[in-house]
Amino acid sequence: SVVDKGVDFAQYFCTYAFLYHQKEMLSDRVRMDSYFNAIFQNKHHFHEKTVLDVGTGSGILAIWSAQAGARKVYAVEATKMAEHARALVIANNLQDVVEVIEGSIEDVTLPEKVDVIISEWMGYFLLRESMFDSVICARDRWLKPTGVMYPSHARMWIAPIRSGLGDQKMSDYRSAMDEWYGFVDETKTYYGVDMSVLTKPFSEEQRKYYLQTSMWNNLHPHQVIGTAAVVKDIDCLTATVDDILEVRGSVSSSITLENTRLCGFGGWFDVHFRGSKDDPAQQQIELTTAPSINDSTHWGQQGFPFHPPVRVTEGDNLNISFSMNRSKENHRLMEIEFGCEITQCSGNMVPCFRNKFFIE
Amino acid sequence: SVVDKGVDFAQYFCTYAFLYHQKEMLSDRVRMDSYFNAIFQNKHHFHEKTVLDVGTGSGILAIWSAQAGARKVYAVEATKMAEHARALVIANNLQDVVEVIEGSIEDVTLPEKVDVIISEWMGYFLLRESMFDSVICARDRWLKPTGVMYPSHARMWIAPIRSGLGDQKMSDYRSAMDEWYGFVDETKTYYGVDMSVLTKPFSEEQRKYYLQTSMWNNLHPHQVIGTAAVVKDIDCLTATVDDILEVRGSVSSSITLENTRLCGFGGWFDVHFRGSKDDPAQQQIELTTAPSINDSTHWGQQGFPFHPPVRVTEGDNLNISFSMNRSKENHRLMEIEFGCEITQCSGNMVPCFRNKFFIE
Numbered sequence: 009s010v011v012d013k014g015v016d017f018a019q020y021f022c023t024y025a026f027l028y029h030q031k032e033m034l035s036d037r038v039r040m041d042s043y044f045n046a047i048f049q050n051k052h053h054f055h056e057k058t059v060l061d062v063g064t065g066s067g068i069l070a071i072w073s074a075q076a077g078a079r080k081v082y083a084v085e086a087t088k089m090a091e092h093a094r095a096l097v098i099a100n101n102l103q104d105v106v107e108v109i110e111g112s113i114e115d116v117t118l119p120e121k122v123d124v125i126i127s128e129w130m131g132y133f134l135l136r137e138s139m140f141d142s143v144i145c146a147r148d149r150w151l152k153p154t155g156v157m158y159p160s161h162a163r164m165w166i167a168p169i170r171s172g173l174g175d176q177k178m179s180d181y182r183s184a185m186d187e188w189y190g191f192v193d194e195t196k197t198y199y200g201v202d203m204s205v206l207t208k209p210f211s212e213e214q215r216k217y218y219l220q221t222s223m224w225n226n227l228h229p230h231q232v233i234g235t236a237a238v239v240k241d242i243d244c245l246t247a248t249v250d251d252i253l254e255v256r257g258s259v260s261s262s263i264t265l266e267n268t269r270l271c272g273f274g275g276w277f278d279v280h281f282r283g284s285k286d287d288p289a290q291q292q293i294e295l296t297t298a299p300s301i302n303d304s305t306h307w308g309q310q311g312f313p314f315h316p317p318v319r320v321t322e323g324d325n326l327n328i329s330f331s332m333n334r335s336k337e338n339h340r341l342m343e344i345e346f347g348c349e350i351t352q353c354s355g356n357m358v359p360c361f362r363n364k365f366f367i368e
Numbered sequence: 369s370v371v372d373k374g375v376d377f378a379q380y381f382c383t384y385a386f387l388y389h390q391k392e393m394l395s396d397r398v399r400m401d402s403y404f405n406a407i408f409q410n411k412h413h414f415h416e417k418t419v420l421d422v423g424t425g426s427g428i429l430a431i432w433s434a435q436a437g438a439r440k441v442y443a444v445e446a447t448k449m450a451e452h453a454r455a456l457v458i459a460n461n462l463q464d465v466v467e468v469i470e471g472s473i474e475d476v477t478l479p480e481k482v483d484v485i486i487s488e489w490m491g492y493f494l495l496r497e498s499m500f501d502s503v504i505c506a507r508d509r510w511l512k513p514t515g516v517m518y519p520s521h522a523r524m525w526i527a528p529i530r531s532g533l534g535d536q537k538m539s540d541y542r543s544a545m546d547e548w549y550g551f552v553d554e555t556k557t558y559y560g561v562d563m564s565v566l567t568k569p570f571s572e573e574q575r576k577y578y579l580q581t582s583m584w585n586n587l588h589p590h591q592v593i594g595t596a597a598v599v600k601d602i603d604c605l606t607a608t609v610d611d612i613l614e615v616r617g618s619v620s621s622s623i624t625l626e627n628t629r630l631c632g633f634g635g636w637f638d639v640h641f642r643g644s645k646d647d648p649a650q651q652q653i654e655l656t657t658a659p660s661i662n663d664s665t666h667w668g669q670q671g672f673p674f675h676p677p678v679r680v681t682e683g684d685n686l687n688i689s690f691s692m693n694r695s696k697e698n699h700r701l702m703e704i705e706f707g708c709e710i711t712q713c714s715g716n717m718v719p720c721f722r723n724k725f726f727i728e
């Protein structure tokens with residue numbers, strides 16, 4: 009990898025070392041309920057078993073695993089949060105079962121292989137942060153051949169949306185450029201330096217910031233104007249890093265609303281707890297981050313707004329091409345390209361558009 | 369140093385690579401006027417001379433130096449901004465005089481020693497970012513014995529202030545703790561885990577964030593309630609890194625307002641362009657970031673609020689002890705300790721208070 013490991017770790021782990029940030033995750037009721045139910049409604053996966061919690065943070069998943077009857081839980085955490093996890097384990101009287109190990113999972117050695125790997129590794133739009141790489145590494149080194157993954161499956165979804173955000177961002181971009189032109193004038197007048205040669209790079213920088221950066225959104229279900237489509241389906245037991253380095257595909261979506269505006273796409277994910285083929289869950293649990301009125305999550309959805317919006321109506325068909333790659337400068341960030349062709353019910357094809365986005 | 373250079377550079381330089389950020393500095397009229405006047409009202413320092421611009425950013429100071437008649441200007445910049453600086457130099461037809469070099473000043477080799485080192489190295493409260501270290505390094509390697517520094521002097525100031533910020537922050541802190549107690553209750557009730565052992569570390573984290581982090585402020589001069597005092601005076605021609613590693617001292621301040629509240633301290637800096645003893649400026653120029661109605665800067669002032677405020681009145685005398693050190697985790701950030709004793713006009717001594725702050 010071109011990225012220096014020290015630089016990557018220093019940048020990536022800083023927020024997770026704060027209890028404030030862990031608390032945000034621990035206060036996400038949808039997230040918490042899913043993992044809680046997945047564990048306690050499938051106690052047979054934990055009872056008398058060995059468990060590895062990859063990125064234990066506050067230790068919550070390790071503690072639940074122990075409470076569900078695990079014989080031994082290895083709870084690995086890269087940041088100083090490990091110390092708090094250790095205190096929490098002791099305060100909940102589970103120090104005989106849960107062993108907190110401070111270190112990055114890639115560097116840790118366990119005394120045995122485990123029956124279960126549990127981890128909450130999902131970033132925005134599933135793969136941001138690239139933490140699933142670490143889970144794969146843990147699985148390949150420490151999961152027994154008969155072992156199960158918690159969660160066992162993950163999917164990425166996209167759907168056409170309407171939203172005022174694209175218009176807003178375009179207007180922000182235009183204001184920024186207006187201000188720039190004033191700045192160029194003044195710098196010439198007052199300070200004798202002609203900055204106009206920087207107008208192009210400045211506008212590119214601002215376009216990227218305002219028009220090509222995906223945004224955290226808490227979409228209302230009514231903002232979804234067509235059928236949602238799966239762009240990636242991951243089996244956590246078998247997926248390799250190569251499988252997730254790039255996500256690419258063509259999907260279609262039908263507009264389900266009459267006479268509306270296609271303003272862009274929304275992206276989200278779900279994960280499932282199904283155990284494994286040979287050792288299935290008794291109760292399958294799903295954690296979804298889809299647009300929802302009452303069950304929204306701290307992940308929200310990623311918004312990829314276009315400008316200008318396009319008129320569409322019920323029955324129009326979208327042919328969407330999608331590709332996502334890791335950014336070269338920081339492998340934990342993503343670059344996404346959307347293409348879209350609209351086939352109207354009349355049979356007309358509306359010229360396709362194409363747009364690039366960064367998830368930062 | 370305990371800090372890895374790659375990590376430090378990756379974290380430190382990221383913002384400076386954006387034109388948006390350079391533009392913010394270039395739009396600071398007080399900053400721009402000072403450097404502009406310092407250069408163009410002291411052309412004898414530049415005419416036919418060699419100049420080194422440490423951290424040229426957009427290239428502005430190098431371009432002015434060339435316009436003021438320099439024979440040769442070396443403009444060194446660590447980030448990709450160097451490319452924009454190069455374009456700007458060419459657009460202003462100064463490519464025969466200004467040579468832009470992309471690299472960190474510590475690693476760069478110049479073909480000759482220079483007559484002038486110019487740099488805009490000042491961070492919040494002067495020393496945040498620790499960039500003056502790089503200027504010292506450049507000076508010791510590349511300045512002729514007869515050379516001059518632009519700026520030539522720098523000072524740090526503190527003064528007692530009144531402000532609503534301390535009360536606000538205390539109330540924010542209390543809300544955060546109230547919310548935490550609710551969170552602990554719910555986590556126990558719904559998820560069977562007792563988090564109360566984390567209350568102490570959480571409250572410490574939050575105290576640090578809300579009560580011990582200095583804040584950017586744009587103070588109104590009326591908020592300054594006593595005489596300002598210099599806590600550090602730097603001669604840029606002779607100061608060593610050791611001289612600025614730590615700033616420590618005792619100063620006094622008299623309250624100049626009747627019956628008011630001492631809510632904390634404000635901190636700011638000024639720099640001066642005086643040339644050198646043997647080659648003084650024709651026009652001495654000052655750049656101050658002191659509280660001002662019309663001439664505020666992007667640096668503003670640092671606010672160090674205490675809680676609760678203390679009643680003081682005209683003639684009360686403050687004995688302030690001050691010490692500032694670099695933070696161990698990141699040498700570009702600072703930790704500051706304030707102590708204060710109040711001698712009232714009556715002769716009464718009000719028990720001193722002590723407070724630690726982080727400049728982040």
Ligand SMILES: Nc1ncnc2c1ncn2[C@@H]1O[C@H](CSCC[C@H](N)C(=O)O)[C@@H](O)[C@H]1O
Nearest residue numbers: 024063064065084085086111112113128142
């Ligand atoms: N390679 C790695 N090795 C160890 N810990 C890692 C890691 N990559 C990420 N982490 C940690 O994984 C955690 C992910 S957040 C989830 C925390 C906790 N399991 C919970 O569900 O609440 C963070 O605390 C992060 O610091």
Ligand SMILES: Nc1ncnc2c1ncn2[C@@H]1O[C@H](CSCC[C@H](N)C(=O)O)[C@@H](O)[C@H]1O
Nearest residue numbers: 384423424425444445446471472473488502
């Ligand atoms: N050690 C170092 N070597 C080279 N450049 C450095 C440096 N430390 C900081 N810089 C650069 O110094 C600049 C400081 S900001 C000032 C920019 C410009 N001189 C102006 O006055 O507008 C930033 O662009 C930063 O990237």
